Amino acid sequence: MSVTAPENVRRVACVGTGVIGGGWTAHFLARGYDVTAWDPASDAGERVRRIVASAWPALEQLGLADGASPDRLTITATLADAVADAQFVQESAPEELTLKRELLADLDAATADDVVIASSTSGYPMTDMQTHAARPQRLVVGHPFNPPYLIPLVEVVGGELTDRWAVEWASAFYMAVGKSVITMDREVPGFIANRLQEALWREALHMVAEGEATVADIDASITEGPGLRWAFMGPCLTFALAGGEGGMAHMLDQFGPSLTLPLTRLEAPELDDALRAAMIDGCADAAGDRHYAQLVAERDQGVIDVLRATGRLPQPRKA
């Protein structure tokens, strides 16, 4: 087995070319790769070319890699043709476990065992998906966010039968193609961001179901509220700032009791000493040598910049 180094990959295959697979295709093309793509839908070729064409102006704005071109996309008639010469495979089939299991087994059979195959699944642990593959050791989750050609995050995690090298290879490869990578060392259904996003989403569905809020209320409550901060400062550090100069410790002491309130349908964990310490230490690490006043100034500038960038503030006056 002679694994291609992540930075030497030139040809990738995208299997499944809906919104996510098509978005991956656009991303890899913009980064200068040859991309082969396959999807069982009869109009797959037309659809993926439309996604790429729609994304290209944004990708040009971001700056294309040398030689990047939509013309380096090849739509193949069969799955085997798509992956035959690929040095990496990104699977983005619909979110059905049986389908994923069979497709990953087919991909496994059609590729050399030194090729890493990543699934875009938004929730299934690889352990549950790699059951039918003969050589499951190179199967990983590489979970992107829509649109994959713009949102940096990819969550990488293996299953019980995945070799460590494949997880490390995938993380290095995604970093080489310009993604922000979180490598997880254990499987959790939904990974990290999707669990957080899904918790918010389920609560939103409850509120609509109960008539407590409309879709418009929910969207406005985020874009006019916490969402403005989350574009550049995560929920932990923003909550630490809500604790004032006392930081996360003060925030937990002040709002800890409200974890017992029915503020969502999600039951909260017990805020014991270990969890309290983990939250406080994590925020201290995130802050580094930035004191409260500096973090506040950075956050304020961030909110202003985001408000201005999204057209909600006038441009600054020229001096």
Added chain:
Amino acid sequence: MSVTAPENVRRVACVGTGVIGGGWTAHFLARGYDVTAWDPASDAGERVRRIVASAWPALEQLGLADGASPDRLTITATLADAVADAQFVQESAPEELTLKRELLADLDAATADDVVIASSTSGYPMTDMQTHAARPQRLVVGHPFNPPYLIPLVEVVGGELTDRWAVEWASAFYMAVGKSVITMDREVPGFIANRLQEALWREALHMVAEGEATVADIDASITEGPGLRWAFMGPCLTFALAGGEGGMAHMLDQFGPSLTLPLTRLEAPELDDALRAAMIDGCADAAGDRHYAQLVAERDQGVIDVLRATGRLPQPRKA
């Protein structure tokens, strides 16, 4: 009773001047109001002036109202002095129900009954807080987001004993001072944004407690992922886009089954026909006459703008 029209208010009182109350103080000063402030802490005056001074550069960037000045802040020795001439009172005391009940009763006793008193509470329904007040009809929740001088959202809702005019007056007043207002017609603990935020936060605490993710992972998973979109497009409409040209209907049909997966510790509601229709109709309303391709282009431009505004992309090349 002769209520001051919301747009004619000139003097507001901020009671409780921690991070939130101090932030409100800065906001009202920047919008050109006379502000009286009171807090029982011995260093309250110094602290609120420090918050205002720290916020002022950001507020100057946003553009101050004519005549706005930090000098128009008066720190009073007593609660009664703070509210005596105020045409609006913003209460931002610590999140303790007993304290809020007593403080709101004191504020009620110290003000004319045509003055609206709003609580910054992040979770308590006004019905639970207005129990001790003699004239509870003008007590409302006006829930801001940190920092109140930058994040536009305020959620307004009354309690069972609140008159409708007070809710409408508060909504109009907050709009007059430049906030984005969501007026709720029923009480839900946590209101809207905080329920959504709290669901995410509780799941984050679970993940840290279980060792599934670090504080750094959680923050990065949002700022590099969904948070980039939420600054300008809410969770419903972004999920509708994940459904491709099929929109929210396709998204719900594709991901509906995953509501039964243990993707968070929050139990999901049943996706029945009524909920499905409410989500789809709400997203159709949000999209208006913008078709999928236009929404995708807007989202892409938004992500690029936010990435650039928050220093994660180079400035565009000059032509």
